Amino acid sequence: MAVVDVHRFAESITCHAWSPDHSMVAFCPNNNEVHIYKSVQDQWERLHVLEKHDQIVSGIDWSSKSNKIVTVSHDRNSYVWSLEGGEWVPTLVILRLNRAALCVQWSPKENKFAVGSGAKTVCICYYEQENNWWVSKLIRKRHESSVTSVAWHPNNVRAINTTSCTSILLATTSTDGKCRVFSTFIKGVDVKDPKAGSPAESKFGEQILQLDLSYSWAFGVKWSPSGNTLAYVGHSSMIYFVDDVGPSPLAQSVAFRDLPLRDVLFISEKMVIGVGYDTNPMVFAADDTGIWSFVRYIGEKKAVSSGSSYSSQFSEAFTKFYGQSKATTANDGSESSKSRGGVHDNCINSVVPLSKAGSPKVMRFSTSGLDGKIAIWDLENMQEELGHQF
Amino acid sequence: MAGAGGFVEADNAEAIIARIETKSSKIESLLKQYKPVEALKTALEGSPPKTLDERCKSANWIVVHRALMAIKDIEGMLNALDVEYYDILMKYLYRGLSTGDRPTCDQCLKIHEKLTDRAGLGCILRCLTDTINTV
Numbered sequence: 001m002a003v004v005d006v007h008r009f010a011e012s013i014t015c016h017a018w019s020p021d022h023s024m025v026a027f028c029p030n031n032n033e034v035h036i037y038k039s040v041q042d043q044w045e046r047l048h049v050l051e052k053h054d055q056i057v058s059g060i061d062w063s064s065k066s067n068k069i070v071t072v073s074h075d076r077n078s079y080v081w082s083l084e085g086g087e088w089v090p091t092l093v094i095l096r097l098n099r100a101a102l103c104v105q106w107s108p109k110e111n112k113f114a115v116g117s118g119a120k121t122v123c124i125c126y127y128e129q130e131n132n133w134w135v136s137k138l139i140r141k142r143h144e145s146s147v148t149s150v151a152w153h154p155n156n157v158r159a160i161n162t163t164s165c166t167s168i169l170l171a172t173t174s175t176d177g178k179c180r181v182f183s184t185f186i187k188g189v190d191v192k193d194p195k196a197g198s199p200a201e202s203k204f205g206e207q208i209l210q211l212d213l214s215y216s217w218a219f220g221v222k223w224s225p226s227g228n229t230l231a232y233v234g235h236s237s238m239i240y241f242v243d244d245v246g247p248s249p250l251a252q253s254v255a256f257r258d259l260p261l262r263d264v265l266f267i268s269e270k271m272v273i274g275v276g277y278d279t280n281p282m283v284f285a286a287d288d289t290g291i292w293s294f295v296r297y298i299g300e301k302k303a304v305s306s307g308s309s310y311s312s313q314f315s316e317a318f319t320k321f322y323g324q325s326k327a328t329t330a331n332d333g334s335e336s337s338k339s340r341g342g343v344h345d346n347c348i349n350s351v352v353p354l355s356k357a358g359s360p361k362v363m364r365f366s367t368s369g370l371d372g373k374i375a376i377w378d379l380e381n382m383q384e385e386l387g388h389q390f
Numbered sequence: 391m392a393g394a395g396g397f398v399e400a401d402n403a404e405a406i407i408a409r410i411e412t413k414s415s416k417i418e419s420l421l422k423q424y425k426p427v428e429a430l431k432t433a434l435e436g437s438p439p440k441t442l443d444e445r446c447k448s449a450n451w452i453v454v455h456r457a458l459m460a461i462k463d464i465e466g467m468l469n470a471l472d473v474e475y476y477d478i479l480m481k482y483l484y485r486g487l488s489t490g491d492r493p494t495c496d497q498c499l500k501i502h503e504k505l506t507d508r509a510g511l512g513c514i515l516r517c518l519t520d521t522i523n524t525v
Contacts (some may be wrong), residue, residue: 216519236519237512255477255509322503 002298004344005366005376007044009171013368014221015350017069019086022354026050026069027368028057034071036088052079052090059115064356066110072101076114078115080134093134095123099146107152111189114170116147121173124184124204137186138203139205144176144353149232149263151221153181171230173218179232181209181245197314198211213240220389222272225360231272231284233261234368235330237272254284254293265351265360267379268390273298275348275367281377283386295387298377299342361390410449413442421460427467431480434475434482447525455483459497464504478510480517481525 010029014164026036026048034057036049048373062069069081070087076097079090099118106113115123121141123136133347155171170191173179183206185192185260221232227296230242237260237339243250251253259278270286281298346369354364356377383390413432420429433454461467471479483505486498506514 154446215522234519235515237515254518255512259511260515305474318506322499 002377002379002382003375004378006343006373008371008373009035009044010372011374012058012370013349013374014058015060016352016368016374017060018354018366019062020064020067025366025374026060026062028060028071029372030056030071032056032075033059034069037375039296042325045367048088050079050081050088050090053077055100058100058102061104061113063106063110063207068106068110070104070113074100076101076117078123091134093125093136095125095136097123098120102146103149105150105152108154108320109167112167112184112186114150114152114184116150116172116174118146120145120147120174122150122170122182124145124170124186124317125185126189127179136220137204139182139184141205142180142182142207142210143172143200144178144294146175147172148175148217148219149173149221151223153223153228153385154225165184169227171221171232173221173232175217176211177216177234179211179213179215179218179221179230179240179242180207181230182207202366209245209249210243211240211249211251213251214238220261224263224269225264229266229269231264231266233264233274233276235260239264239272239292240256241272243290250290252292254292254294256282258282262347263350265353265362265365265377267353267365269360271295271386271390273351273365274352275369279344279346279348279369280341280342281348281351281367283350285387285390291309298382343367343375344369344371344373397476403425406443406446407449410446410453411417414453414456417457419458426436426457426460426462427470428463428477429456430467431471432456434471435480451482451485451525456487458482458486458501461501464476464501468504468508473498473509476505476513477516480505480509480513482518484517485525 007220008026012030014028014030022034026034028034032053032055035046036048037044038047051077052125053071054228055074057073058069059072059276060069067083070078076095076099078093078095078101079094081088081090095098095302097114097117097119101117102117103116104113106233112124112126115125117123122139125134128135151171152167168185170184171181183203185202185204218237219233221230223230228244230245233239237258239254239261241252259277262276263275265273267273269364272284274282274284281296284292285293285295286292318359344367348367349369351365351367353362354366355362363380364376364378366374417429417432417472420432483498486494
């Protein structure tokens with residue numbers, strides 16, 4: 001089994017993030033607070049409670065180099081927390097939103113962060129040295145609905161030639177079903193790349209690419225380690241892969257059997273973990289010809305006989321639906337157990353990598369969900385099982 | 391690109407309905423030859439999802455319904471059907487269930503059970519969330 005540690009922290013967890021040395025975890029227990037726990041000799045100890053927001057904290061990100069935590073909430077605010085003298089001190093960031101903030105991510109260089117909101121806008125916030133505060137610039141165009149997820153390109157756009165890491169491109173997914181890539185170039189903060197191909201890349205808020213693959217809400221966009229591939233999920237139990245993101249992208253839609261996913265993670269250039277309503281992380285991989293497909297569940301394969309792969313809730317519903325004696329077919333005692341023998345009991349909301357930022361392979365990652373558990377997964381022993389794409 | 395292409399307009403709808411009539415006669419002949427699986431395949435092929443025109447959808451539904459009711463061996467039918475037709479078949483099953491007509495619903499439920507076993511809940515999800523390509 002790939003699970004290394006599972007701990008139930010609260011009734012339900014909205015989002016979580018790890019400290020740079022992975023010893024502490026910050027999460028929101030589905031209220032307006034952020035709890036920080038430290039792992040001390042196999043026990044989890046609560047160190048801090050960050051209490052500044054008025055409503056549920058929908059996004060947390062912990063920067064690895066500058067050790068700052070950024071939190072965004074449904075109360076339309078964002079705070080950047082810095083550790084001063086053992087205490088976390090908040091700095092308010094005025095996002096200028098009139099709807100809830102839904103997701104946040106630090107840029108790779110950690111001088112900016114992006115916030116997706118229900119106001120159909122994305123806020124790019126950067127620190128202004130002269131005035132000693134965080135300024136927010138809004139991308140107002142294009143989105144027709146809430147922005148559910150944001151992801152910074154890991155390097156500069158032409159990763160082949162450049163070595164600088166100026167983090168300009170941002171991918172977003174929205175409940176209008178589309179995935180878009182924008183330029184977030186800010187004069188004075190970002191360095192202009194002399195080899196910049198198109199002038200569009202140097203204009204703030206310019207849409208570089210729009211992907212129209214999904215009919216339903218889109219969630220969880222992530223870039224591959226090299227920045228060549230994008231992956232995002234749709235609410236219709238589909239996952240979309242886009243290779244060669246640029247003027248002529250190669251898009252693939254992969255439909256799969258189970259309930260929709262909520263978030264994805266690239267564990268290598270050709271392998272993706274998807275987590276979602278099915279409570280079991282799924283592995284997708286690209287074969288040598290570049291075609292992506294579902295490979296397996298990350299845990300042990302359960303014996304699939306008709307009906308027994310669904311929880312007791314479903315078999316009852318199906319019995320009523322089909323009106324026949326479905327109850328006579330043995331359901332392997334799935335009536336009795338509430339948990340399906342897997343790690344999580346409820347929808348997994350987010351998956352966070354636990355390796356050094358910028359490394360091409362992710363060996364460890366953690367998942368958190370509506371059941372209040374955070375599970376840590378280690379792929380060290382699974383290299384052979386996962387195959388050569390890992 | 392999905393959604394960017396135009397929806398078929400009224401005059402093209404006539405052409406589609408004509409196509410459906412030819413399909414219908416082909417299906418009748420297949421059914422007479424006791425080949426219900428072939429008939430269903432023919433009915434599902436070329437389902438006009440991008441029309442907004444209700445008449446086209448109804449015309450195609452009648453044809454699919456005819457083929458569906460003739461199926462006796464559900465397992466065999468699903469074995470012979472390609473995976474890409476699962477989603478469309480599921481959509482027609484739900485249309486059948488919405489008619490409320492007893493024999494239709496019985497048949498649709500039987501097929502629904504087997505199809506869910508094969509295609510999983512994802513198939514149902516895709517049918518529910520796709521509000522653009524309705525049947």
